[in-house]
Amino acid sequence: MSLHLGIELDGEGTHPEAWRRAAHTPDRLLTGRTVADRVAAAENAGFTFASFDDSLLPPGADGGPAGRIDAVNRAAFVAATTSTIGLVPVVGTTYAEPFHTSSQLATLDYASRGRGGWIAARDTDQRVAGALGRTEVTAPADVAREERDAIAVVRDLWDSWEDDAVIRDYATGRFVDRDRLHYIDFQGDAYSVKGPAIVPRPPQGQLVVFGFDGQTDPSEVDVVLVSGATAGDIADEAARAKDSGATLVFAELDVALGAATPAPSSGRLSFAGEATGLVDLLRALDSHVDGVRLHPAVVDEDLPVLARYVIPALLRAGVAHRPVPGSTLRSTLGLDRPVNRFRAERLEESSR
Amino acid sequence: MTDNSYARPGAQVHFGVFFHGVNHTTIWSDPTSGSQIDFETFRRVAHTAERGLFDAFFLGEGLRLREQEGKILDLDIVGRPDAITQLAALAGITRNIGLVATQNTTYNEPADLVRRLSGLDLLSGGRAGWNAVTTDNAWTGENFRRGGFLDHADRYERAGQFLDTARAIWDGWADDAVATSTEAPSWATAGSVQDVSRRTSQFDVTITPTLPRSAQGHPVIFQAGDSPAGRDFAAAHADVIFSRHGTHFDEAFAFAEDIRARLRRAGRPEDDVKILPGTQIVLAENASEVEDKVRWVLEGQYTGQTALSLVGQVWGRDLSDRDPDGPLPEFDPVPAPISGTRGAARDGKDPLAIAREWRALAEAQNLSLRQVAIATTQRSGFAGTPGQVADELTRWVRSGATDGFNVSPYLVPTGLDEIVDLLVPELQERGSYRTEYEGSTLREHLGLRPPLSRRELLPRQAVG
Numbered sequence: 001m002s003l004h005l006g007i008e009l010d011g012e013g014t015h016p017e018a019w020r021r022a023a024h025t026p027d028r029l030l031t032g033r034t035v036a037d038r039v040a041a042a043e044n045a046g047f048t049f050a051s052f053d054d055s056l057l058p059p060g061a062d063g064g065p066a067g068r069i070d071a072v073n074r075a076a077f078v079a080a081t082t083s084t085i086g087l088v089p090v091v092g093t094t095y096a097e098p099f100h101t102s103s104q105l106a107t108l109d110y111a112s113r114g115r116g117g118w119i120a121a122r123d124t125d126q127r128v129a130g131a132l133g134r135t136e137v138t139a140p141a142d143v144a145r146e147e148r149d150a151i152a153v154v155r156d157l158w159d160s161w162e163d164d165a166v167i168r169d170y171a172t173g174r175f176v177d178r179d180r181l182h183y184i185d186f187q188g189d190a191y192s193v194k195g196p197a198i199v200p201r202p203p204q205g206q207l208v209v210f211g212f213d214g215q216t217d218p219s220e221v222d223v224v225l226v227s228g229a230t231a232g233d234i235a236d237e238a239a240r241a242k243d244s245g246a247t248l249v250f251a252e253l254d255v256a257l258g259a260a261t262p263a264p265s266s267g268r269l270s271f272a273g274e275a276t277g278l279v280d281l282l283r284a285l286d287s288h289v290d291g292v293r294l295h296p297a298v299v300d301e302d303l304p305v306l307a308r309y310v311i312p313a314l315l316r317a318g319v320a321h322r323p324v325p326g327s328t329l330r331s332t333l334g335l336d337r338p339v340n341r342f343r344a345e346r347l348e349e350s351s352r
Numbered sequence: 353m354t355d356n357s358y359a360r361p362g363a364q365v366h367f368g369v370f371f372h373g374v375n376h377t378t379i380w381s382d383p384t385s386g387s388q389i390d391f392e393t394f395r396r397v398a399h400t401a402e403r404g405l406f407d408a409f410f411l412g413e414g415l416r417l418r419e420q421e422g423k424i425l426d427l428d429i430v431g432r433p434d435a436i437t438q439l440a441a442l443a444g445i446t447r448n449i450g451l452v453a454t455q456n457t458t459y460n461e462p463a464d465l466v467r468r469l470s471g472l473d474l475l476s477g478g479r480a481g482w483n484a485v486t487t488d489n490a491w492t493g494e495n496f497r498r499g500g501f502l503d504h505a506d507r508y509e510r511a512g513q514f515l516d517t518a519r520a521i522w523d524g525w526a527d528d529a530v531a532t533s534t535e536a537p538s539w540a541t542a543g544s545v546q547d548v549s550r551r552t553s554q555f556d557v558t559i560t561p562t563l564p565r566s567a568q569g570h571p572v573i574f575q576a577g578d579s580p581a582g583r584d585f586a587a588a589h590a591d592v593i594f595s596r597h598g599t600h601f602d603e604a605f606a607f608a609e610d611i612r613a614r615l616r617r618a619g620r621p622e623d624d625v626k627i628l629p630g631t632q633i634v635l636a637e638n639a640s641e642v643e644d645k646v647r648w649v650l651e652g653q654y655t656g657q658t659a660l661s662l663v664g665q666v667w668g669r670d671l672s673d674r675d676p677d678g679p680l681p682e683f684d685p686v687p688a689p690i691s692g693t694r695g696a697a698r699d700g701k702d703p704l705a706i707a708r709e710w711r712a713l714a715e716a717q718n719l720s721l722r723q724v725a726i727a728t729t730q731r732s733g734f735a736g737t738p739g740q741v742a743d744e745l746t747r748w749v750r751s752g753a754t755d756g757f758n759v760s761p762y763l764v765p766t767g768l769d770e771i772v773d774l775l776v777p778e779l780q781e782r783g784s785y786r787t788e789y790e791g792s793t794l795r796e797h798l799g800l801r802p803p804l805s806r807r808e809l810l811p812r813q814a815v816g
Contacts, residue, residue: 020534022534025531025532026532026533027564030530030563032443032476056464058545059562060539063537064539065540069470069471069563070467072468073440073471074475077440077475080395080442080444081444097497099415099495100434100460104437106433107434107441108441111391111441113391127558130557131557132463166389172657173658174657175380175428176426176431178423181430190497192499193496194494195495197431198415200389
């Protein structure tokens with residue numbers, strides 16, 4: 001088996017007091033340098049992907065950081081200065097415009113040469129609706145519908161250009177073949193979207209879509225993120241997700257290494273202790289999940305320990321593998337490049 | 353070296369590069385024409401512009417693919433990246449150049465768009481700009497949740513309220529909101545972040561700003577509309593106008609005078625807004641080469657099919673079976689209840705009147721359909737030897753017709769090279785172009801004062 005390693009790099013870490021142990025003063029958090037240095041460190045360590053949490057609302061509670069640069073911007077900022085690490089921002093599914101979401105993520109995929117992903121996350125705080133001037137979506141069925149529709153629209157827009165739509169045909173003077181561009185004509189209960197996309201089909205065809213276990217339908221995403229209080233719970237949840245159609249299952253794992261104090265319970269599996277203990281835990285998880293996403297308690301303390309002690313041990317043991325330059329995130333994760341939905345339909349029609 | 357006969361003898365030329373994207377003026381058929389979507393193309397243009405000490409790199413916005421007679425326009429470059437995302441990626445590999453995104457106030461919400469612009473501004477160290485544009489067509493709205501929700505008359509009202517909300521968000525954090533020590537009582541000083549609430553005709557929102565001010569305060573505001581409403585909007589809100597008047601000196605000067613008058617009426621100094629018209633520059637060694645190159649550029653930009661398409665947009669029907677080198681159609685345009693062309697500049701104008709004008713022009717100068725298309729739609733900009741063009745641009749800027757130019761290369765990604773390699777040195781020799789970046793923010797490059805909103809606050813604080 002092989003374990004894909006991801007790291008969540010939002011803010012200063014999951015611990016509310018993480019900012020006090022950061023390697024910089026608080027006013028340096030919201031700079032390009034901090035984003036770039038951390039992602040570079042994660043890439044050099046051998047992580048498969050870095051994720052960036054997000055919300056329209058301030059992240060801070062209990063006196064923690066009150067500011068956050070949006071996740072797509074952060075991922076894009078490091079796209080051209082990195083070469084192997086996947087870049088996976090959170091974009092909300094309840095209120096965001098799917099047309100914008102689709103364009104932003106496709107652009108991230110171009111800038112990173114196929115290393116883009118998307119964590120499709122529900123907005124559960126009603127203040128997001130208030131900030132956008134939208135009607136609150138509160139009923140669980142409606143929140144689920146918004147998520148389903150957002151993923152469907154974004155995916156259809158990525159497919160709305162066939163891969164070879166740009167033809168540059170000098171004889172007829174045509175830049176594109178309009179028969180290979182498709183209106184998606186999405187009709188949902190709450191809204192409709194016409195298409196086609198403004199951005200041509202992204203390099204991966206479809207970016208790697210992540211969803212949360214118990215929320216997103218596992219068959220609609222590439223990676224299901226599962227949480228559980230114990231390794232046994234994770235194993236059970238992972239098996240259930242696989243049974244209901246999940247392609248890949250990654251475990252969510254809080255880590256606090258060395259001197260770091262564990263963060264208050266998040267509902268995720270939590271590890272606090274020395275690097276060797278974490279290596280053992282990850283090796284144990286290896287037989288149940290395809291990967292893990294690590295949530296460091298204090299980024300500036302935990303990331304160096306992960307880079308120096310944890311990942312080298314996993315690489316040596318053959319449990320983890322360093323992504324190869326030139327690979328897409330999809331290929332690093334062993335996923336095929338999907339056939340274009342509209343092209344498949346077009347070919348099917350023409351063969352009738 | 354300065355010439356005191358000019359109104360502004362020491363003025364320098366400011367350059368931006370407008371990466372056009374969707375348009376018919378980038379010659380995609382040339383063998384040197386690169387991908388219009390691969391990041392490498394954008395990197396190359398941005399690095400060339402930065403080597404040439406340009407103020408800014410501009411990206412346009414598209415929210416729906418253009419159509420003619422219900423079909424997607426297939427002759428021009430189609431497709432482009434999302435502007436802010438692409439500029440964030442460019443911010444990671446550039447150091448000085450400003451990064452300006454065209455973004456619509458109609459199909460965005462302040463809480464989201466203003467935050468993304470601020471994110472770009474912080475990541476780039478104060479180099480972001482926002483070209484605020486409006487749209488009123490429901491056709492574009494078909495790609496968005498709300499659909500076509502805005503009347504034509506409301507679009508500048510919404511844009512004005514949007515800008516007002518944006519400024520409030522940008523000013524929502526006190527300058528010293530964020531702690532400068534990890535020993536501080538909390539990450540942000542209590543009470544240093546103010547919620548922004550707006551209940552207006554266009555907005556009912558309560559927003560908690562999530563970002564501090566950048567090195568330049570907040571993104572530089574660009575405005576591109578040319579109507580009286582657009583010009584008033586610029587006089588009230590903008591730092592820079594991205595004008596259309598970059599070909600004829602008298603027209604550009606008259607526009608600048610009009611803007612100066614509007615600024616005075618708005619209570620602002622008349623040099624408070626910088627004017628950067630879009631333009632094209634064709635350079636060659638001598639007069640005959642210049643003539644050849646201009647002809648080559650025009651033929652590449654106006655293929656027969658493109659000319660038929662442009663004229664077809666006015667006539668409201670497919671003319672692709674006609675001869676582009678023959679006459680204009682003998683029949684009249686069909687004034688459709690809804691214009692047949694979507695996303696084209698002529699949308700909304702009376703086709704019969706345009707046809708009358710064009711026929712008169714064709715008759716007077718004995719022009720073919722293709723020649724009419726060129727004569728009426730191209731805005732040629734400047735052509736000459738590097739020395740001639742440098743003299744002319746210097747004259748424009750020092751006379752007060754413009755503050756500089758937003759250059760659209762007709763070839764991408766290589767078209768900017770000769771401007772940077774040949775024209776910039778000529779301008780520098782004349783003392784009318786910088787020899788190094790004087791600052792690191794877009795606001796500093798443009799020579800702008802602090803953001804409007806901050807200036808408004810200063811007297812009040814001084815009085816208090």
